[in-house]
Amino acid sequence: MQRQRIVFIAGILAALATILPLAAAIAYARHRALEAEREHLAEYSDWTLRRAERNFARVTDVFRELQAVDWDACGEDHIARMRKLAVDNLAVEEVGYFQDGKLACTSWGKVTKLVAHGTPDARLAGGFGLYLNVAPQVSAGHPVIVVDRGDYNALVSHERFVDVLTDTPMTVGIATLQGRIIAVNGTAPGDVMRRAASLDGFARVGARIFTSVHDGHFRAFAITDEAFVQSRMARELWALVPLALLTSALLVALIVWTSRRRLTPERALEDAIRRRELHVLYQPIMEIATGLCVGAEALLRWQRSDGTSVSPEVFIPLAEKHRLIEPLTDMMIGCVVADLADMLRRERSVHVAINISAIDMQSGRFLPVLTHALAEAGVAPRQVWLEATERGFMDAAAARETLETARAQGHMVAIDDFGTGYSSLAQLAALPLDALKIDKSFVDAIGREAATSVVVPHVIEIAHGLNLLIVAEGVETPEQEAYLRAAGVGFAQGWLYARALPAGEFLAFQEAINGRRVSPFLTSLAG
Numbered sequence: 001m002q003r004q005r006i007v008f009i010a011g012i013l014a015a016l017a018t019i020l021p022l023a024a025a026i027a028y029a030r031h032r033a034l035e036a037e038r039e040h041l042a043e044y045s046d047w048t049l050r051r052a053e054r055n056f057a058r059v060t061d062v063f064r065e066l067q068a069v070d071w072d073a074c075g076e077d078h079i080a081r082m083r084k085l086a087v088d089n090l091a092v093e094e095v096g097y098f099q100d101g102k103l104a105c106t107s108w109g110k111v112t113k114l115v116a117h118g119t120p121d122a123r124l125a126g127g128f129g130l131y132l133n134v135a136p137q138v139s140a141g142h143p144v145i146v147v148d149r150g151d152y153n154a155l156v157s158h159e160r161f162v163d164v165l166t167d168t169p170m171t172v173g174i175a176t177l178q179g180r181i182i183a184v185n186g187t188a189p190g191d192v193m194r195r196a197a198s199l200d201g202f203a204r205v206g207a208r209i210f211t212s213v214h215d216g217h218f219r220a221f222a223i224t225d226e227a228f229v230q231s232r233m234a235r236e237l238w239a240l241v242p243l244a245l246l247t248s249a250l251l252v253a254l255i256v257w258t259s260r261r262r263l264t265p266e267r268a269l270e271d272a273i274r275r276r277e278l279h280v281l282y283q284p285i286m287e288i289a290t291g292l293c294v295g296a297e298a299l300l301r302w303q304r305s306d307g308t309s310v311s312p313e314v315f316i317p318l319a320e321k322h323r324l325i326e327p328l329t330d331m332m333i334g335c336v337v338a339d340l341a342d343m344l345r346r347e348r349s350v351h352v353a354i355n356i357s358a359i360d361m362q363s364g365r366f367l368p369v370l371t372h373a374l375a376e377a378g379v380a381p382r383q384v385w386l387e388a389t390e391r392g393f394m395d396a397a398a399a400r401e402t403l404e405t406a407r408a409q410g411h412m413v414a415i416d417d418f419g420t421g422y423s424s425l426a427q428l429a430a431l432p433l434d435a436l437k438i439d440k441s442f443v444d445a446i447g448r449e450a451a452t453s454v455v456v457p458h459v460i461e462i463a464h465g466l467n468l469l470i471v472a473e474g475v476e477t478p479e480q481e482a483y484l485r486a487a488g489v490g491f492a493q494g495w496l497y498a499r500a501l502p503a504g505e506f507l508a509f510q511e512a513i514n515g516r517r518v519s520p521f522l523t524s525l526a527g
């Protein structure tokens with residue numbers, strides 16, 4: 001993945017990791033505060049309802065007692081009973097008795113004034129009439145609520161319906177089930193009270209919140225300011241913010257750690273392998289005697305998405321170090337087969353040389369992968385040469401086993417970069433090899449006064465002595481080619497002929513050079 005993309009995504013994730021836990025903490029604190037306030041209000045509306053019902057039950061007790069007896073209307077006993085009930089019963093201020101639609105007597109005595117039996121403002125279940133805000137005619141005093149049933153009525157003060165003490169500022173009220181407000185304790189705005197009186201549950205109106213409950217006779221409500229939710233929320237936040245900050249810090253640390261990991265060269269290589277950002281180039285291998293293109297060396301290239309390219313001399317050791325060489329080798333095998341299988345099937349004397357890393361050499365794991373790919377593509381194993389470096393022979397026994405198996409399957413095996421490492425001649429002689437590649441550093445020395453120039457004839461001599469095919473690498477000048485030809489070196493690759501080419505260009509090069517000609521020597525080998 002591109003560096004800028006990783007940094008960009010990490011930046012966005014870090015910003016989210018910072019904001020989201022805090023936003024979640026705020027949302028959760030608000031939810032908890034609202035829930036707590038809803039329960040708080042529900043508790044008070046419930047309590048108000050129970051208080052109202054209890055006091056109302058006392059009023060209805062008065063009616064029941066009086067209606068149970070066939071009194072001598074407004075006689076002494078009747079009035080005495082009414083008075084006693086009014087005195088004993090704290091909920092009732094006064095009791096009255098109507099005769100022919102007019103108030104005849106009250107708990108105070110006979111009535112001389114003409115007080116008509118009016119029309120109730122509201123009716124309650126059980127045959128009760130309710131008159132709201134009535135100025136008492138007989139006893140005078142502040143407005144009261146009048147409850148009537150049959151010929152009796154009772155004066156009840158407003159407070160009896162809402163005498164609830166609250167622990168925080170709130171308005172509690174009682175209404176009929178139709179939403180007519182009966183009594184209120186508090187100063188909430190009228191529109192909020194009307195809403196609270198007409199529906200059940202929890203709601204918000206403007207800056208107020210309320211809960212309402214109801215039973216058989218009344219609906220009770222409790223209203224408070226939303227500011228109480230804010231202060232509850234602030235308390236919740238005190239507990240939640242440190243947790244949110246800790247979560248943010250952990251998430252940001254995780255994001256930084258993961259992105260730094262992704263930004264390391266090895267993770268970038270792993271991504272590149274997965275995204276197939278690597279491709280293979282083919283450097284032609286020429287037969288010096290005939291000038292024919294007899295094969296190609298497959299060379300991996302890593303072109304990063306930002307346009308920069310990474311040398312195989314950097315990423316191959318990196319892949320080996322971080323156990324990425326196996327997927328890399330598999331990918332390279334897949335590319336080579338996809339690119340060249342058609343040509344290799346047509347041209348049986350042409351080969352492709354693939355580099356085998358030290359780890360692959362030791363494990364031999366790539367061989368079944370290669371065998372399977374070649375069998376599927378119909379390419380002969382002899383057409384795939386394996387180039388092993390000296391480093392690959394450090395565990396000589398394992399390398400020997402891999403090479404022997406490879407040769408038994410028909411592959412040609414070449415030692416690459418011979419002379420640059422520490423392999424001894426004895427080791428070279430003991431290895432199951434078909435070819436030796438002369439390293440570019442030796443070829444460079446040809447015709448110069450360099451110390452290595454004296455080594456070149458010996459390396460060629462050794463190869464001849466061991467009956468190995470010789471491929472010279474890094475041939476750049478006709479003089480180098482002339483020297484190699486004269487020394488009996490069979491094959492060469494280098495910029496004198498072509499650089500490493502993309503598959504299509506290599507195939508065109510090979511066709512242009514060879515036409516229908518084939519190498520008699522290599523045809524005899526293939527035969």
Ligand SMILES: Nc1nc2c(ncn2[C@@H]2O[C@@H]3COP(=O)(O)O[C@H]4[C@@H](O)[C@H](n5cnc6c(=O)[nH]c(N)nc65)O[C@@H]4COP(=O)(O)O[C@H]3[C@H]2O)c(=O)[nH]1
Pocket residue numbers: 283298299300311312313316332355356357387416417440473474475476493494495496500
């Ligand atoms: N200056 C100059 N250079 C020339 C000339 N002719 C060829 N070269 C370069 O010499 C290197 C030859 O490959 P090598 O010795 O196998 O050395 C290879 C090989 O050991 C390794 N490598 C490349 N591809 C693979 C692969 O698929 N698997 C493994 N395990 N190693 C690979 O990376 C090394 C470097 O590869 P490259 O950078 O492609 O470099 C290549 C090639 O581009 C020339 O005339 N002049």
